[in-house]
Amino acid sequence: MTPVAASPLTLKLSAFVALSEAELAVLARLHGRRRTFAAGRDMGHQGQPDQAAYILSSGWVCSYKIQPDGTRQIVDFQVPGDFLGLRSVLLRTSDHSFEPIGDIQAAEVLTSDLLEAFVQTPRLAMAILWAASRDEAMVVEHLVGIGRRDADARMAHFLLELGSRLALVGIGSKEGYDCPLTQYHLADALGLSAVHINRVLRQLRESGLVTFRDGRVTFDNYSGLVDFAEFDPAYLDQTGPLLK
Amino acid sequence: MTPVAASPLTLKLSAFVALSEAELAVLARLHGRRRTFAAGRDMGHQGQPDQAAYILSSGWVCSYKIQPDGTRQIVDFQVPGDFLGLRSVLLRTSDHSFEPIGDIQAAEVLTSDLLEAFVQTPRLAMAILWAASRDEAMVVEHLVGIGRRDADARMAHFLLELGSRLALVGIGSKEGYDCPLTQYHLADALGLSAVHINRVLRQLRESGLVTFRDGRVTFDNYSGLVDFAEFDPAYLDQTGPLLK
DNA sequence: CGAACGTTTGAGCATTTTCAAAGGTGGTGG
DNA sequence: CCACCACCTTTGAAAATGCTCAAACGTTCG
Structure with missing residues (x-):
C-alpha cells in the first residue's frame, strides 16, 4: 500500500508488471496536476497548440474524427486508467479530437515530466509503451x-x-x-x-x-x-x- | 549519392528529414540481409516465435486478421519503403498475419541491429518512429x-x-x-x-x-x-x- | 412550463450481399 | 501444343441488412 490510493492506471499496469516502490512513486507523481473537464466541452487537440497528455482518472472520453460531410466516427473510448493524447506528445502529431463524456477528472502530464519519468524508470516506460500498443490493438480490432x-x-x-x-x-x-x-x-x-x-x-x-x-x-x-x-x-x- | 542506390525507405524518410551521411550509412546497413518471399505464402507471424521485422524493398504485403467464421479483414497494406512487424519486434506483440502479394523482396532487420541503430543515430530512430505513427494514422483513417x-x-x-x-x-x-x-x-x-x-x-x-x-x-x-x-x-x- | 436531449417504434427505401453462372487468363502436365 | 485447372473478373436477379424520415414519449433542467 502506498500512501496514495491506487489509481486506475496503477491498477492496470500492475496487472501486467510488478512495479517497484520507486516506480509506483514516479507513477503517483505523474498524477499530480489534477484537472477537471466538463461534459461535452471539446478538449481542443484538433490543431497543434497545447502539447499535453492526460491520464484519465474518472469518467469516460471518446476520440473521434469528423468528416467533411458532418458525420462522425468515434475511433476509441478512453476509460479510467487510460492515457489520452500520448502519441500527440511523443510525436507532436494530433489528428483527432477528444470529447469528455460526462464530467471527467484527469491528470495533466507535461512532456517534460513524462520524459523525466521515462529516464528514471525505464521499466515503467516500457509498461506505458505496452499500454499504448494495447490501445493500438484495440483500434485494429x-x-x-x-x-x-x-x-x-x-x-x-x-x-x-x-x-x-x-x-x-x-x-x-x-x-x-x-x-x-x-x-x-x-x-x-x-x-x-x-x-x-x-x-x-x-x-x-x-x-x-x-x-x-x-x-x-x-x-x-x-x-x-x-x-x-x-x-x-x-x-x-x-x-x-x-x-x- | 551514396554508393548504394537509394532504397524506398530512404526516399520516404528523406522526404521528411534531411538525413546525414552517417544516418544514411546506418540505414543502408539495415538493408543488409536481403530475403525473398513467394506470393501467397504466409509469412508466419501469427504466433510468437520469429521476432524479426522487415523493410519491404519491392512488392506489396498485406496484414490481416482472420475471424473465427473465416472472413478476413485486411488492416493495412505495406508498399516498398514500409516497415513490417516493427511493433512485434519492439513489444513482442503480434496479433495479425502477413501475406506477400506477388513475390517480394525484403530486408530482414534483427532486433539487435535495430536497437543498435537507434542508439547510434537517435534522429534516425525518431524518423522511424514517426513513420510508424503515420502508419497508425492510416489505420485510423x-x-x-x-x-x-x-x-x-x-x-x-x-x-x-x-x-x-x-x-x-x-x-x-x-x-x-x-x-x-x-x-x-x-x-x-x-x-x-x-x-x-x-x-x-x-x-x-x-x-x-x-x-x-x-x-x-x-x-x-x-x-x-x-x-x-x-x-x-x-x-x-x-x-x-x-x-x- | 418549455426546451433540449435521449429513447423508442413504424414504414418505405437504399445499399450491399448472396447465389448463380459465364467468360477470360495463365500455368502445368500430359 | 493442347487440355485442363485454378484463379480472377463480370453480370444478373433475389434477398437481406441497415438507413432515412417521421413521430411519439420520457426525462431533466432551468
Whole structure:
C-alpha cells in the first residue's frame, strides 16, 4: 500500500508488471496536476497548440474524427486508467479530437515530466509503451469489427471489450458495468445509425444476452454473449511480453 | 549519392528529414540481409516465435486478421519503403498475419541491429518512429472510411491514399500506378463483397474518375476524384514535427 | 412550463450481399 | 501444343441488412 490510493492506471499496469516502490512513486507523481473537464466541452487537440497528455482518472472520453460531410466516427473510448493524447506528445502529431463524456477528472502530464519519468524508470516506460500498443490493438480490432461483423455481433463484441477493459481497473465485472454512453455514441463508434442501434439493443435484450438500460450494461448471459460475438480477448491479454 | 542506390525507405524518410551521411550509412546497413518471399505464402507471424521485422524493398504485403467464421479483414497494406512487424519486434506483440502479394523482396532487420541503430543515430530512430505513427494514422483513417463512407467514396479514398504513399517512394504519380491487388484483396480491405467491388469499380470507371484494370490504377480525373472522395491528405503529410 | 436531449417504434427505401453462372487468363502436365 | 485447372473478373436477379424520415414519449433542467 502506498500512501496514495491506487489509481486506475496503477491498477492496470500492475496487472501486467510488478512495479517497484520507486516506480509506483514516479507513477503517483505523474498524477499530480489534477484537472477537471466538463461534459461535452471539446478538449481542443484538433490543431497543434497545447502539447499535453492526460491520464484519465474518472469518467469516460471518446476520440473521434469528423468528416467533411458532418458525420462522425468515434475511433476509441478512453476509460479510467487510460492515457489520452500520448502519441500527440511523443510525436507532436494530433489528428483527432477528444470529447469528455460526462464530467471527467484527469491528470495533466507535461512532456517534460513524462520524459523525466521515462529516464528514471525505464521499466515503467516500457509498461506505458505496452499500454499504448494495447490501445493500438484495440483500434485494429475495432476496424475488424466494423469491416466484418454484422450489427448485432458488432455491438456484442463492443460491450464485451469495454467490460474487459473496465474489469481491469476494478469498475466492471462479468455481471455488468455502468456505462455513460448514449445510443448516439454507440452509433458513431460502431458505424451504424442511432435508430439501428436501438433496434440492435432491443434484439440483444430480447435474446437474453445483454441489457443496456439507464446507463448500465448488464450481462444476462455472459458466456452466451461471448459465443455470439466470437469474442476472443487475446488481443487484450498479451501477458508480459515486456519483461525482457 | 551514396554508393548504394537509394532504397524506398530512404526516399520516404528523406522526404521528411534531411538525413546525414552517417544516418544514411546506418540505414543502408539495415538493408543488409536481403530475403525473398513467394506470393501467397504466409509469412508466419501469427504466433510468437520469429521476432524479426522487415523493410519491404519491392512488392506489396498485406496484414490481416482472420475471424473465427473465416472472413478476413485486411488492416493495412505495406508498399516498398514500409516497415513490417516493427511493433512485434519492439513489444513482442503480434496479433495479425502477413501475406506477400506477388513475390517480394525484403530486408530482414534483427532486433539487435535495430536497437543498435537507434542508439547510434537517435534522429534516425525518431524518423522511424514517426513513420510508424503515420502508419497508425492510416489505420485510423481506414477505420473512418469503413465506418462512415459509402462503398464508392471508400474505394476512391483508398485508391488515392495508395497513390500518395507510392508517389512518396517514386513509384506512382497523379497519373496512376501499378497495383498488384485483386478485387478480393480490395474486398477484404474495404469490408465489402468481391462482387460489389467489381460494381463499384465499374461505376468509378464509367464516371470518368479512375480506372483499375490489368493491374494498373489510372487516375482519369484526379481532382474530380479527390473531391468525390473528400480526400484530405493531411494525415499523411504531417511535416516535420519530429525535428525537435 | 418549455426546451433540449435521449429513447423508442413504424414504414418505405437504399445499399450491399448472396447465389448463380459465364467468360477470360495463365500455368502445368500430359 | 493442347487440355485442363485454378484463379480472377463480370453480370444478373433475389434477398437481406441497415438507413432515412417521421413521430411519439420520457426525462431533466432551468
